[in-house]
Amino acid sequence: MPRYAYLLGSLTLVGCAVGTFANGDGKQGFGSDGGGYSLNGDGGSMASGASVIYAHSDTELYSLDPTTSVMTDIGPFDDGSGNLSAITDLAVNDTGDVWVNSESAIYRATLPNGQGPVTLSLVANIALGSGQYFYALGFAPAGVLGSGETLVAGDNNGVLYAIATNGQTTELGSFGTNSSGSTYELSGDVMFFMQSGTPRGLATVRTCSKSGTCDTTNDILAEINVPAMTTAYQTKTVAASLTKQLLGSGTGYGRLFGIGAWNNQVFAFSRTSGDTPAQLIAIDGTGTGQVVQSFSQISGGWSGAGVTTTATVTILPN
Numbered sequence: 001m002p003r004y005a006y007l008l009g010s011l012t013l014v015g016c017a018v019g020t021f022a023n024g025d026g027k028q029g030f031g032s033d034g035g036g037y038s039l040n041g042d043g044g045s046m047a048s049g050a051s052v053i054y055a056h057s058d059t060e061l062y063s064l065d066p067t068t069s070v071m072t073d074i075g076p077f078d079d080g081s082g083n084l085s086a087i088t089d090l091a092v093n094d095t096g097d098v099w100v101n102s103e104s105a106i107y108r109a110t111l112p113n114g115q116g117p118v119t120l121s122l123v124a125n126i127a128l129g130s131g132q133y134f135y136a137l138g139f140a141p142a143g144v145l146g147s148g149e150t151l152v153a154g155d156n157n158g159v160l161y162a163i164a165t166n167g168q169t170t171e172l173g174s175f176g177t178n179s180s181g182s183t184y185e186l187s188g189d190v191m192f193f194m195q196s197g198t199p200r201g202l203a204t205v206r207t208c209s210k211s212g213t214c215d216t217t218n219d220i221l222a223e224i225n226v227p228a229m230t231t232a233y234q235t236k237t238v239a240a241s242l243t244k245q246l247l248g249s250g251t252g253y254g255r256l257f258g259i260g261a262w263n264n265q266v267f268a269f270s271r272t273s274g275d276t277p278a279q280l281i282a283i284d285g286t287g288t289g290q291v292v293q294s295f296s297q298i299s300g301g302w303s304g305a306g307v308t309t310t311a312t313v314t315i316l317p318n
Helices: 226-235
Strands: 053-056 060-065 070-078 089-092 098-101 105-110 118-125 134-140 150-155 160-163 169-173 183-195 198-208 220-224 243-247 256-262 265-270 278-283 289-295 304-307
Touching: 053 089, 053 256, 089 256, 098 118, 098 134, 134 160, 134 198, 134 304, 150 183, 169 226, 183 220, 183 304, 198 226, 198 256, 265 304
Parallel strands: 070 118, 089 134, 089 304, 134 183, 183 256, 256 304
Antiparallel strands: 053 060, 053 304, 060 070, 089 098, 098 105, 105 118, 134 150, 150 160, 160 169, 183 198, 198 220, 220 243, 256 265, 265 278, 278 289
């Protein structure tokens, strides 16, 4: 896709705290030359002090400051091969390091100092079953799946797996069924964070009928049952369901392929669908979504998103 070396937009979310975003030169806002991208020394916070929410298309990485809702192009993914597969999701660990995945591999990303190529280093090829590919990625906090942080990925069958750094997988479970017998399948993304000292997780899921037809217009925000995930990992027994609760009956928007959260809102990033371009959706604690902005410039739409596991998130009840 073409690179956009310009500001995509200054957005103000309903119900979201609004602040200022300082460039490295101390000035507020961003210039049109793409040089407004600024991180603090820890690699995981914007100049405003909020955690960075990263979002990406198949080929390009962007950042969102959740306090000002300013989104900026960082640059294209580049593994040096010239034939990199589409990047399907992104995860950020507790120190702000960015990891991404394709359908079959995991990479660690090195961000540019300013705007430029995002260098990818191959960590491992994921061990795949027949017809299997991966598109969701998130870091589980330390202690959930072992002593350190562990990557959790979702596949095209809606199942979550722990992914070791050598690419080996451990099946954890899927999201169960509703009272009508329809399954809840992973729609696009997972994320994990600590809330009041407790590890919590969120996912966007969709309902799929017994015939295999899935609702692609009304994704539901679900809380992941982290203790069930831990038990599945420790006992090597797949959980019957990883859904702890559903936040409402649906966001009102489908194909939410990326999520990140800050304070009491989830920011969801949608794929292009028909004549509807890529969108940024704000989801509140009731699970209801609201369009913040559309992005016709991003061909194909958003592919994934992520935020550090140390982000301040309060959307779930304690």
